[in-house]
Amino acid sequence: MGQSVWKPLILVFVLIIVFNFVYGYFARQTAEGGVSISYSRFKDELAADNIKKISLKGNSISGEFRNKVPLTDSASGKPVVRDITQFTTIKPAIEDPSLMADLQSKKVDVTAVTTEVSPLLSGLLYLLPWILIIGVWWLAMRGMRGQSPGAMMGGFAKSGAQMYTPGEKSRVTFDDVAGMENAKLELREIVDYLRDPKKFQQIGGKVPKGVLLVGPPGTGKTLLARAVAGEAGVTFLSITASQFIEMFVGVGAGRVRDLFATAKKSAPSIIFIDEIDAVGRSRGAGLGGGHDEREQTLNQLLSEMDGFDPHDEVIVMAATNRPDVLDAALLRPGRFDRHVVIDRPDWRDREKILQVHTRKIPMDKDVSLAVIARGTPGMTGADLENLVNEAAILAARENSSTVTMEHLERAKDKVLMGGERKMYITDQEKRITAYHEAGHTLVAKLLPGTDPVHKVTIIPRGQALGVTQQLPEDDRYHYSKTYLVNRLSVALGGRVAERLVFGDLSTGAQNDLKMVNDLAEKMVCQWGMSDKIGAMTFRRGEEHPFLGRKLAEEKTFSEQMAWLIDQEIAVVIKEAEAKAEEIITGNRDKLDILVEALIEEETLDGKRINGLLGLAERQ
Ligand SMILES: Nc1ncnc2c1ncn2[C@@H]1O[C@H](COP(=O)(O)OP(=O)(O)OP(=O)(O)O)[C@@H](O)[C@H]1O
Numbered sequence: 001m002g003q004s005v006w007k008p009l010i011l012v013f014v015l016i017i018v019f020n021f022v023y024g025y026f027a028r029q030t031a032e033g034g035v036s037i038s039y040s041r042f043k044d045e046l047a048a049d050n051i052k053k054i055s056l057k058g059n060s061i062s063g064e065f066r067n068k069v070p071l072t073d074s075a076s077g078k079p080v081v082r083d084i085t086q087f088t089t090i091k092p093a094i095e096d097p098s099l100m101a102d103l104q105s106k107k108v109d110v111t112a113v114t115t116e117v118s119p120l121l122s123g124l125l126y127l128l129p130w131i132l133i134i135g136v137w138w139l140a141m142r143g144m145r146g147q148s149p150g151a152m153m154g155g156f157a158k159s160g161a162q163m164y165t166p167g168e169k170s171r172v173t174f175d176d177v178a179g180m181e182n183a184k185l186e187l188r189e190i191v192d193y194l195r196d197p198k199k200f201q202q203i204g205g206k207v208p209k210g211v212l213l214v215g216p217p218g219t220g221k222t223l224l225a226r227a228v229a230g231e232a233g234v235t236f237l238s239i240t241a242s243q244f245i246e247m248f249v250g251v252g253a254g255r256v257r258d259l260f261a262t263a264k265k266s267a268p269s270i271i272f273i274d275e276i277d278a279v280g281r282s283r284g285a286g287l288g289g290g291h292d293e294r295e296q297t298l299n300q301l302l303s304e305m306d307g308f309d310p311h312d313e314v315i316v317m318a319a320t321n322r323p324d325v326l327d328a329a330l331l332r333p334g335r336f337d338r339h340v341v342i343d344r345p346d347w348r349d350r351e352k353i354l355q356v357h358t359r360k361i362p363m364d365k366d367v368s369l370a371v372i373a374r375g376t377p378g379m380t381g382a383d384l385e386n387l388v389n390e391a392a393i394l395a396a397r398e399n400s401s402t403v404t405m406e407h408l409e410r411a412k413d414k415v416l417m418g419g420e421r422k423m424y425i426t427d428q429e430k431r432i433t434a435y436h437e438a439g440h441t442l443v444a445k446l447l448p449g450t451d452p453v454h455k456v457t458i459i460p461r462g463q464a465l466g467v468t469q470q471l472p473e474d475d476r477y478h479y480s481k482t483y484l485v486n487r488l489s490v491a492l493g494g495r496v497a498e499r500l501v502f503g504d505l506s507t508g509a510q511n512d513l514k515m516v517n518d519l520a521e522k523m524v525c526q527w528g529m530s531d532k533i534g535a536m537t538f539r540r541g542e543e544h545p546f547l548g549r550k551l552a553e554e555k556t557f558s559e560q561m562a563w564l565i566d567q568e569i570a571v572v573i574k575e576a577e578a579k580a581e582e583i584i585t586g587n588r589d590k591l592d593i594l595v596e597a598l599i600e601e602e603t604l605d606g607k608r609i610n611g612l613l614g615l616a617e618r619q
């Protein structure tokens, strides 16, 4: 909860306290300030004819003695110095039928006071629970929208979406989004369209509808979407997909309808749906029932997107880090047909992000954000923002007027340890990863007939410390043995480079090895690519009790054959590994060039790799 939410809460507390004081003041006034005595003592004094007058108010009796009475300490029973004339006591819950008669016979002056304190006060007392209920409800509504007063200027959206209208102070532009130049470039067209939809259509631009932002959490997808709205100066409606279905059954579809209606009313506008996979998982994928609500919501979303007219001037943006689980219907033309991939930032972008977030923080003159950026591979924008905040807190705690390098380093360690991902990477690990990935890349580049290398990176993602990405040039349906063996060589290139350079192996090649073994097994058992076995096919199933593998089902075969299959798989793998080794040993200088560039730049695209290796384009 933000500070703004606490303010009314504090106000309510203050009101309650003030009310208590006022009430107490009135209550004491009517009690006439007597000293409290026991009821039996009061009865004794009454019997002794020592009560002059009393006043009754509810259960309490206050009054005056005829003669002063020594006050007894109730704990010790000893008389206390002070004599009293004024007293109060409480009538017990048990009826005392003789009281009135006694009072009359002793000629006590009796007045009855109404229990009503004051009409104003009792009115307040009556209203208080209502004030509390309404207050809590109000706070809950605000909390649900997570809105600060600034963000509310655009008013409410019934769907529960957060709404930002143009011209607000909290406007976000591309300047607030550091790095991501490619993504910004791709979104430029959306901005142009929203700025002047008519003109855009006259020029003949294809009216965009849905944009899917794909990337890991915290990489700034929401921020980027808001910046698009800010750049174009249009209304931004933001909702998290799980909000559609969080409350009651049947609400989700209605909320979607409301959301689109609001967006159309305030067009041109952007609808942003975060974590779209929460409603957008492929239909029918769930087990059993209970998914109707989600499916209804998804269907409503699809039909709203289809119902757009070009003149509606609404763009739907959505974010996910699981594009693979999305229902294919969402990705069809006319829906989310544009995809913008947002990767974890490389160190140059990390430096820019640090610059954005330190803009308003006094930094020591010795601080080098580049050094921090280089030491934080794998961190997202959100992680870096967190790092800067931690550093500022450390500085404040030490009464330091500026944030120093040391604060930043300590904050870095803290964020690294807090993160669930293993992001802390030593220089040595970084070197090993760089050699591993450069090994893959070099083999892929120098072996003919392999898929082009799209990019290579040593920025960790998921479990992998680095990635070499190859993209096939076109869809292939037939693979030659040469192609497949080359592919094995590329996969083994990482491991081979590690072994040749460090004389040691790391666990980093685990995935490569699994891929290599699976592929080699298929080559031998399914595609008949082994000389010794020839054109026979086998299906190999689960573990064999003796051989470590079970060869079963399609064809039963002897243990000798099982042994031969294993031999042949080993031969294929050895052959591929020897090829990789030959290339890497023969081009050690090129390997080193790639490694230095990788450590310096973290990510190399195909063009850059060709440049470094002195190769022509399309090789
Ligand atoms: N490129 C960036 N430049 C500046 N700040 C960034 C950048 N990327 C992320 N941040 C910071 O990280 C915060 C979180 O980013 P944001 O919520 O946009 O990430 P997200 O990708 O939408 O994450 P999620 O998928 O968890 O919603 C932002 O508020 C912003 O302050």
Ligand SMILES: [Zn+2]
Residues within 6 Å of the ligand: 436, 440, 494, 495, 508, 509, 512
């Ligand atoms: Zn590898």
